[in-house]
Amino acid sequence: MSDKKVNEQNQMSGAAMVVRALKDHGVKHIFGYPGGAVLPIYDEIFQQSDVEHILVRHEQGAGHAAEGYARSTGLPGVVLVTSGPGATNMVTPLTDALMDSIPLVCITGQVPTHLIGNDAFQECDTVGITRPCTKHNWLVRDVEDLPRVLHEAFYVATTGRPGPVVVDIPKDVQFALGQYQPPRKSDVHVSYAPRVKGDALQIRKAVSLLAGAKRPVIYTGGGVINSGREGAKLLRELVQATGFPITSTLMGLGAYPASGPNWLGMLGMHGTYEANMAMHGCDVMLCIGARFDDRITGRTDAFSPGSKKIHIDIDPSSINKNIRVDIPIIGDAANVMGDLLQVFKAEAKKPDIKPWWNQIAQWKARNSLAYKQSNEVILPQHAIQMLFEMTRGKDTYITTEVGQHQMWAAQFYGFEEPHRWMTSGGLGTMGYGLPAALGVQVAHPDSLVIDIAGDASVQMTMQEISTAVQFELPIKIFILNNQYMGMVRQWQQLLHGNRLSHSYSEALPDFVKLADAYGAHGIQATKPSDLEGAIKEMIQVKKPVLFDCRVAALENCFPMIPSGKAHNEMLLPAEATDEATAKAFAGGKALV
Amino acid sequence: MNQPASAYFLEDRHDPNETHTLSVLVANEPGVLARVIGLFSGRGYNIESLTVSETEHQKHVSRITIVTTGTPMVIEQIKHQLDRMIPVYRVVDMTTAGRAIERELAMVKVRGTGDPRVESLRLAEAFRARVIDASTESFVFEITGNTAKIDQFIDLMKPLGLVEVSRTGVAAISRGPEGM
Numbered sequence: 001m002s003d004k005k006v007n008e009q010n011q012m013s014g015a016a017m018v019v020r021a022l023k024d025h026g027v028k029h030i031f032g033y034p035g036g037a038v039l040p041i042y043d044e045i046f047q048q049s050d051v052e053h054i055l056v057r058h059e060q061g062a063g064h065a066a067e068g069y070a071r072s073t074g075l076p077g078v079v080l081v082t083s084g085p086g087a088t089n090m091v092t093p094l095t096d097a098l099m100d101s102i103p104l105v106c107i108t109g110q111v112p113t114h115l116i117g118n119d120a121f122q123e124c125d126t127v128g129i130t131r132p133c134t135k136h137n138w139l140v141r142d143v144e145d146l147p148r149v150l151h152e153a154f155y156v157a158t159t160g161r162p163g164p165v166v167v168d169i170p171k172d173v174q175f176a177l178g179q180y181q182p183p184r185k186s187d188v189h190v191s192y193a194p195r196v197k198g199d200a201l202q203i204r205k206a207v208s209l210l211a212g213a214k215r216p217v218i219y220t221g222g223g224v225i226n227s228g229r230e231g232a233k234l235l236r237e238l239v240q241a242t243g244f245p246i247t248s249t250l251m252g253l254g255a256y257p258a259s260g261p262n263w264l265g266m267l268g269m270h271g272t273y274e275a276n277m278a279m280h281g282c283d284v285m286l287c288i289g290a291r292f293d294d295r296i297t298g299r300t301d302a303f304s305p306g307s308k309k310i311h312i313d314i315d316p317s318s319i320n321k322n323i324r325v326d327i328p329i330i331g332d333a334a335n336v337m338g339d340l341l342q343v344f345k346a347e348a349k350k351p352d353i354k355p356w357w358n359q360i361a362q363w364k365a366r367n368s369l370a371y372k373q374s375n376e377v378i379l380p381q382h383a384i385q386m387l388f389e390m391t392r393g394k395d396t397y398i399t400t401e402v403g404q405h406q407m408w409a410a411q412f413y414g415f416e417e418p419h420r421w422m423t424s425g426g427l428g429t430m431g432y433g434l435p436a437a438l439g440v441q442v443a444h445p446d447s448l449v450i451d452i453a454g455d456a457s458v459q460m461t462m463q464e465i466s467t468a469v470q471f472e473l474p475i476k477i478f479i480l481n482n483q484y485m486g487m488v489r490q491w492q493q494l495l496h497g498n499r500l501s502h503s504y505s506e507a508l509p510d511f512v513k514l515a516d517a518y519g520a521h522g523i524q525a526t527k528p529s530d531l532e533g534a535i536k537e538m539i540q541v542k543k544p545v546l547f548d549c550r551v552a553a554l555e556n557c558f559p560m561i562p563s564g565k566a567h568n569e570m571l572l573p574a575e576a577t578d579e580a581t582a583k584a585f586a587g588g589k590a591l592v
Numbered sequence: 593m594n595q596p597a598s599a600y601f602l603e604d605r606h607d608p609n610e611t612h613t614l615s616v617l618v619a620n621e622p623g624v625l626a627r628v629i630g631l632f633s634g635r636g637y638n639i640e641s642l643t644v645s646e647t648e649h650q651k652h653v654s655r656i657t658i659v660t661t662g663t664p665m666v667i668e669q670i671k672h673q674l675d676r677m678i679p680v681y682r683v684v685d686m687t688t689a690g691r692a693i694e695r696e697l698a699m700v701k702v703r704g705t706g707d708p709r710v711e712s713l714r715l716a717e718a719f720r721a722r723v724i725d726a727s728t729e730s731f732v733f734e735i736t737g738n739t740a741k742i743d744q745f746i747d748l749m750k751p752l753g754l755v756e757v758s759r760t761g762v763a764a765i766s767r768g769p770e771g772m
Contacts, residue, residue: 131627132634136678139622156678191619191681294600317672320665563600 007179014143015040015174018107021150022051024182027078029054029069029442031062035082036122037109040174042080054442054471057463059086061435063093064461067102068439071422072397074228076103076157077439083109084122087168088129092429095133097164099426100251101226103157104164106134112172113141126168135163141170143178151183160194161315162226194314198331203339206286206310206327211348213284215356216244219267222251222425223289223313225418227334231255232418234337235288241341243350245360247275249290250410251425258414264360265369268296269561270407273368273570274360280567281359285309289333292322293426302566312336368559368572369411378528380405380480380551384412384452387478390535395447397440399423399433401457404486404557409452431460434477438464441473448476448539455481456505462514468544469519476538476545482553483508490556494581495563515546524548607663611640612687613694613764614671615772619679620646620654627677628656637662637670641696641739643761653681659739659762684772691767697760698742703730704753712752719745730755 012020018041022030031054034042045053056062059081066077077097081090087108097104111120127139136156138149149167157165210216218239224231232255239246239262246256247264256263265272267279276298279285285307290296297303300322309325311318312333319328329336371381384405398413399422400406406423415421422440424432433451441449451458458479468475488503515522521543525534531549538545558573562584571584618624625644632639641659646652660670667685675683686692700721702712709731716723716733719741725732735745739762746757766772 127623128626131623132630161676192678315672315676317669317676319672321669324665 010180011177012180013040013044013174014140014146014169014176014178015044017143017146017178017180018150018169018174019044019048019051020180021147021154021183022078025151025154026075027051030078030080031056031065031069031439032080033059033062033082033086035084035086035109037083037111037171038080038086038107038174039109040171041107041109041169045080053080054438054467056435056438056467058461059089060092060431061438061461061464061467063090063104063106064096064429064432064435065439065442065464065467066104066106067093067097067100067432068399068422068436069443070097070102070104070439071225071436072419072440073443074419076105076154076162079104079106081106081108082122083111083126084124086122087124087126087166090166091129091133092427094130094164094166096424096427096429096432098133098135100424101162101222102164103162105153105157106164106166108166108168109174110139110168110170113170114172116170126166130166133164134166135161137166137168139168139170140173143173143176146173146178147181154183156192160192161223195316195330196314196332196335198312198329198336198339200339202327202329203336203343206329206340207343207348209284209308209310209327210242210244210286210344211351213244213351214353215278215282215359216242216284216286216351216353217264217278217282218242218244218246218286218288219248219279219290220246220252220255220288221249221290223333224252224255225289227289227332229418231289231334231337234334234341236260238337238341238344241344241350243353244286245278245357247271247278249293249296249425250423252290253410253421254415254418257416259416266410268293269298270411270557270559272411273366273559273572274363276561276567276570277363278360279304282307287311287313287325288337289313291318294322297322298561298566298569299564304567366572367574368570370573371555374552375528377552378525378531378549380408380482380555381412382528383478383480383531383549383551384408386531387450387452387535388413390532390539391448391450394539395444396420397422397437397444397447397449399436399440399449399451401433401451401453401460402428402430403454403457403488404482404490404555405452405454405457405480407487407557408480413452430454430457432457434458434461434475435464435467437475437477438468438471438473441468441475442471445473449474450476450478453477453479454486455479455483455508456485459509465515465518465520465544465546474542474544476547478538478547479511479549480551481508481511481548482551482555484553486555487557493556511546511548515544518544520544520546522546522548524550526550607665609661609663610667610687611659611661612667612685613692613762614658614660614674615684615686615764616656616658616674617681617772618654618656618677619681620652621679624654624679625656627679628658628674631673631677632658632660632670635669635673637666641761643763657762657764682772684766686764686766689766692764693767694738694762694764695736696739696742696762697734697736698746699724699758700733700735700746700749701730701755701757702733702749702753703755705729708752712749715745715748715752721745
């Protein structure tokens, strides 16, 4: 084809460029909601079939759906919303994606260029509002800049430490004609060059530290998941080669299989006793793609006091932010692990850490996840264990909302593979799980997608059940219904004198009838003996399901590191008597 | 150890604060200054002084000079947080790099007659400040120097009829042949 002909073919409107760029970046699905300032783009979407649009019921739902899509596939999630309220409703998912390092490309409509700054209808300062909650954002004032910005947006969102980006496109730019340019290498922002490869000398130092370890622990996070399938594979090899115990943050679950012999369970505030004690007592800590978050460290001045710390992270600002480390290695988790493994295999051998494993076995024997079973009421922990047993071996993806149910899901559902677990870790967004499940189901139409939910969280984005019905997405919403904001209540009990200020949900809807009203399938279980049959029904029904699982109302989530305490001061369920709890929470007069 | 009821660990940090001058080269694109300032306000960092101007018009590069205070850990964070912003090319800590020259320009308006007026002019000469505007009862002095020198000059002008001050904030550059 002649250059002239190519040029003529590439002459198109800004709106057409958006859809063309989506195709060029391999986007198959987008989540969105139309409105005045994006109508030209919606018109283009209408006239093609390569990119499927999923119509949500609220823009926040689109954002979380795109997050679920991204986390379960490793691909960027794409959102299309209108100006003003469309954009402001995206603020929560954008912030959520920024905190959890999820690649999102959000395209927002904007009022026409000449009206910007005039308080026009549905105008807001989208780039101003989303500046602190995106990795980067752009307002495109000239259609000639649009192709470059769109390509750059995908590049920035998906490389380095992934994150959300916003491209704000005024309506006149969507109508304007311009020359489309397909993605090229030169679109890369000159000032943006994330570092992927770790420093060889630092890696060598790390290996010699690992080889001499007596009480080592590997502590991993979402960075391993974000480094792709290769990351999880290399992590497993690394654990195998070193023989070290491994724990993970909430974000990193599934990178190492929960059934693996070296698995200690999750660490942190509601992590297992053995994981936290190993963190506290280790002499060498290898942190891979985690950021020493405050839910992980407990009190920072007593965090793992006797250890040398190695920290692998792609983001230099994660190094020494909360905890001083001895050997920082900047780079992509998979890339660095690959190099580390090579050096370790060539120059070191598995250190003998048998006494350490014996110590860990003693901690494990404390059985920190124990709970009192009942024949009368369903214990939430038991419900999740049942759910796990009955979905084991199936092609299952789990999302969650935020609160007690989320912690129980992390504790009791065993994840064997990465990208199977979608939860709002950093921001802690109630209402995340239902729309996230939508996104996962769109990406994996034949898989079993379950949102482990709470009765309070699920009501925040409940309207998206309608989306699930419309697009025949058979997501399963497994609600652990205790009629409370359980985690809020737990803190009120522990820290605020048992004054349960506004944490009880009066006037809960009848979830079974609600499912009916939406055209979904409703199930209720009230007794432990109901559970097996009800879960079976949930799995078999080929429709979206709202599962109202009535659980023990006052059950609390243990074990727990009380605030202001260190890893070795955990409160175990067996010891969480009224007196012990009151003592553990300095300043809290509360009794459980 | 006794902290109030909180879901967070409330830590007292006692590390002493340091003052650092950072030079930040950025792509001169819309909103870049808002990004940098937003980072400081959003993460609770201090800005003592901030100076910004385009320095390489052809390449659309601007130079932002920021004087900030914080514990060594916070200063390190600030540098990394700035460096990871997409339009930031480079961040150089002029304070740890050493041998940097810092200058500020101030215009100082002083009103008075008789002895105070003569005294202000005499002091201006001693500080190598230039008179850039004069009336029968006022001067505007232009003075350049490091922050301490300008502070000192302004202090001396106070009893002599200081009316107002306009300062540019700090600009900094390293000594020797190397660029940043």
